[in-house]
Amino acid sequence: MRRAVCPGSYDPVTNGHLDIIERASKLFDEVVVAVGINKNKKGLFSVEERLEMLRECTAHLPNTRVDSWHGLLVDYCRQNDIAAIAKGLRSVSDFDYELQMAQMNRELSGVETLLMSNNPVYGFLSSSLVKEVATYGGDVHHLVPEVVFERLKEKLAERS
Template sequence: MDQVQKPAVRRAVCPGSYDPITLGHLDVITRAAGLFDEVLVAVGINPDKRGRFTGAERVQLITESCRELPNVAAIEFTGLLVDLCVDREIGTIVKGVRTAADSTYEFPMAQMNRRLKGIDTILVPSAPEWSFVSSSLVREIAGHGGDVTPFVPQPVAERLA
């Protein structure tokens, strides 16, 4: 009797600095979670940069913000993203793009990742309501005592308050 072959687990990674995670990031992660069996949110750590939050704090904020997405997990990473993908058997990178400039930046990177390790990239256009939101703008608003609650998940708003 022939056995039915189960399809492979579809895994994707959503990389970024997430300092902090915004509702725009969360929108892209949620959309990826609907397309893939497992989504790994990979918080890139650059030892030469000092962020608002540590890598561990960013992972915690992402985990709290994604608690309703059971197929999403978050980790810190250093090094090449494609190496993380190979180590974790992840075949697809999902990145949000807000503007044509983002696409211009991401396109060569996507081609390089494909060339280096055969990892495909899906560029997800941001939802219009989040196209102007960035972590750096959120940090600036929060740094001046402004209200960031319309732009970030509740755990982030609480930490920035």
């Protein structure tokens, strides 16, 4: 079975993330969408909320499952018999960073990394930018799935 992981913080998941996940699901028998747990980082959404949103957003993809991990991604890959990491690239700066990570991951474990160019429609899109624009009342409904948009509005209303 060809298995890949699409790792990220997904705080929150965007249409750009989903584009990469959907495309990876066509290339692999199983895609694990994995939320990284970083105790030192305070996200807008809890890990549990992110997992729940991702499950809703990927429910139409029968060969995906959602999970979380803590520590080195390559250790998670070894423990789950995952041979590849699938990541999206928006820019040259993404490439520089992801290339170093891919080389380190291959050196540590032999896990390969598939770097996929993003859909140009999402070239500017990031979770951080979505949160910032939404915080100041900007309309982000076309940048995230509907379920995420609704939860984002609720979360920001709670905070104010």
